[in-house]
Amino acid sequence: MKIVVLVKEVPDTYGERKLDLETGLADRAASEAVLDEISERALEVALSFADSNDAEVVVVSMAPESAAATVRKGLAMGAASAVHVADPALAGADLGLTARVLAAAIRRTGFDLVITGNLSTDGSGGVLPAMLAELLDVPNATALSSVEITADSVSGTRNTDDSTMRVSTKLPAVVSITEALPNARFPNFKGIMAAKKRPFETLSLADLGIEPNDFSVAMSIMTAIAERPPRAAGIKITDEGDGGTKIAEYLIANRLV
Amino acid sequence: MPDYPADSILVLLETSPGGELATSAAGLLGAASLIGTPIALAVVPPGQAQALAEQAAAAGAAKVLAVETNSTQSQLTVPLVDALEAAVAAVDPHAVLVSNSIDGRDIAGRFAARTSAAIAVDAIGVSRDDEGIIAHHSVYGSAYSVDSAATFGPLVVTVRQGAIETRADARPVALEQLDVHASGAASATIDSIEPVIETSSRPELRGATRVVSGGRGLGSAEKFALVEDLADTLGAAIGASRAAVDAGYIPASHQVGQTGVSVSPQLYIALGISGAIQHRAGMQSAKNIIAVNKDPDAPIFEVADFGVVGDVFTIVPQLISALAERKR
Numbered sequence: 001m002k003i004v005v006l007v008k009e010v011p012d013t014y015g016e017r018k019l020d021l022e023t024g025l026a027d028r029a030a031s032e033a034v035l036d037e038i039s040e041r042a043l044e045v046a047l048s049f050a051d052s053n054d055a056e057v058v059v060v061s062m063a064p065e066s067a068a069a070t071v072r073k074g075l076a077m078g079a080a081s082a083v084h085v086a087d088p089a090l091a092g093a094d095l096g097l098t099a100r101v102l103a104a105a106i107r108r109t110g111f112d113l114v115i116t117g118n119l120s121t122d123g124s125g126g127v128l129p130a131m132l133a134e135l136l137d138v139p140n141a142t143a144l145s146s147v148e149i150t151a152d153s154v155s156g157t158r159n160t161d162d163s164t165m166r167v168s169t170k171l172p173a174v175v176s177i178t179e180a181l182p183n184a185r186f187p188n189f190k191g192i193m194a195a196k197k198r199p200f201e202t203l204s205l206a207d208l209g210i211e212p213n214d215f216s217v218a219m220s221i222m223t224a225i226a227e228r229p230p231r232a233a234g235i236k237i238t239d240e241g242d243g244g245t246k247i248a249e250y251l252i253a254n255r256l257v
Numbered sequence: 258m259p260d261y262p263a264d265s266i267l268v269l270l271e272t273s274p275g276g277e278l279a280t281s282a283a284g285l286l287g288a289a290s291l292i293g294t295p296i297a298l299a300v301v302p303p304g305q306a307q308a309l310a311e312q313a314a315a316a317g318a319a320k321v322l323a324v325e326t327n328s329t330q331s332q333l334t335v336p337l338v339d340a341l342e343a344a345v346a347a348v349d350p351h352a353v354l355v356s357n358s359i360d361g362r363d364i365a366g367r368f369a370a371r372t373s374a375a376i377a378v379d380a381i382g383v384s385r386d387d388e389g390i391i392a393h394h395s396v397y398g399s400a401y402s403v404d405s406a407a408t409f410g411p412l413v414v415t416v417r418q419g420a421i422e423t424r425a426d427a428r429p430v431a432l433e434q435l436d437v438h439a440s441g442a443a444s445a446t447i448d449s450i451e452p453v454i455e456t457s458s459r460p461e462l463r464g465a466t467r468v469v470s471g472g473r474g475l476g477s478a479e480k481f482a483l484v485e486d487l488a489d490t491l492g493a494a495i496g497a498s499r500a501a502v503d504a505g506y507i508p509a510s511h512q513v514g515q516t517g518v519s520v521s522p523q524l525y526i527a528l529g530i531s532g533a534i535q536h537r538a539g540m541q542s543a544k545n546i547i548a549v550n551k552d553p554d555a556p557i558f559e560v561a562d563f564g565v566v567g568d569v570f571t572i573v574p575q576l577i578s579a580l581a582e583r584k585r
Contacts, residue, residue, distance in 0.1 A: 019396070141445040228400055228402060245575055247563065256523065
């Protein structure tokens with residue numbers, strides 16, 4: 001079985017994240033780039049299945065050339081190979097183009113199962129897994145908080161806002177997982193050394209036969225961007241035995257109760 | 258074929274497993290009313306269209322297109338995408354509004370991919386200018402405001418739950434049955450559905466006007482009751498930091514922040530929360546922030562309108578009794 005895991009490089013949420021106000025693009029120099037934690041959990045689902053079953057795990061990412069080291073972390077964790085779609089024409093790609101590119105890369109790689117995170121920490125879009133399922137013409141089973149994979153099927157528990165459901169499907173399929181699933185394993189020294197020898201393929205849009213500036217396809221474009229003024233700190237007092245009373249007075253004075 | 262207004266905005270209504278209109282519907286219809294004429298799509302079990310149409314009209318739907326089917330009980334996502342495709346073909350709307358819920362995102366995503374429509378996700382508002390529909394977004398934990406629009410064709414928008422305050426005026430009930438041709442697209446099977454029964458009388462965290470949140474500073478699941486006491490005094494929803502969730506003080510559904518729920522209440526009270534950036538990302542758009550923490554250097558004080566450095570276990574009971582005193 002071939003399992004494709006989508007991985008994404010994101011700005012570290014522990015630091016300040018910036019958008020370039022000229023271009024509207026993420027300012028990648030402003031913060032440290034890391035492999036998204038939910039991508040790592042998705043990879044862990046695939047690797048733990050592959051630990052005891054016959055499965056090949058491939059990580060696939062669409063990201064600038066500079067993200068190669070982050071994608072490589074997937075190899076160090078245990079993926080057999082990596083496919084990195086990097087093309088300058090993808091800067092600022094909307095969700096439609098992103099989905100078409102990733103679907104083309106996944107189709108080219110071949111797959112029985114695609115595993116992704118439910119939401120990236122930067123875009124928080126959460127629509128790509130379903131978009132990919134549609135483009136790949138396979139079922140989607142998203143937001144799974146538990147996943148059971150067999151040779152020809154996948155099933156799991158899906159918690160929506162108002163229900164808990166059990167879902168299942170034959171393969172091929174696209175699933176997305178939530179952070180209820182376990183943390184990822186750390187790459188060990190052996191993995192890091194082995195990763196250097198594993199196939200790492202870098203693809204351009206031409207390799208995938210995708211024209212990024214196809215204006216006959218509807219696109220979502222950014223029309224305005226502004227930085228919100230940072231929130232200013234207000235009053236800070238040290239409790240001298242009347243802290244609770246002071247908060248009550250503040251709430252009353254500001255008509256909050 | 259019936260005519261629809263030229264400025265139609267199609268709203269996909271979600272229903273609870275019990276067949277009630279989901280709480281997101283009022284905000285979606287309110288948003289649609291700001292930019293055009295709200296036309297609703299409801300996919301319901303056989304026999305429930307009339308009841309749903311009445312609820313939707315009361316919330317502002319000028320017309321309700323209804324699909325009566327049991328297929329959504331057994332097949333995930335695809336029957337709803339098929340219904341949406343049929344409704345969009347009939348109505349030719351300027352925009353399609355869908356809740357940014359787990360199901361809503363899947364339906365919107367598959368629909369946009371199927372029809373090559375432009376998609377805007379997690380919008381906190383919509384507007385219209387000379388060139389068409391604009392979606393407003395708040396990104397990187399509300400550090401930036403970003404607008405987006407479609408180059409052409411309808412813009413598919415997933416709308417953040419609780420973000421739209423506008424409510425549309427009630428309209429007379431106008432129900433129309435919609436015929437749907439099943440696409441036959443492969444879908445996952447729903448083997449079982451258990452509704453989540455909300456046992457609490459407290460407001461839901463998402464969309465709450467007041468939130469009291471607790472962090473690791475509460476020290477234990479038992480002592481987390483202090484957060485509940487203050488929340489009950491204020492009629493507030495209960496939130497938590499990831500640290501408190503990870504420590505097992507409270508279930509993950511209460512987590513506020515980057516990977517939890519984003520809230521924008523009138524009042525946010527953070528108790529024993531240090532204020533890691535992920536937490537702040539989920540709450541710093543609150544109108545008023547109050548923080549209590551032992552550590553004077555806790556980052557939560559950087560965003561608090563009123564901060565008290567001290568022990569939550571003496572300060573909060575005093576606050577509760579001061580508020581109780583006032584009520585008397």
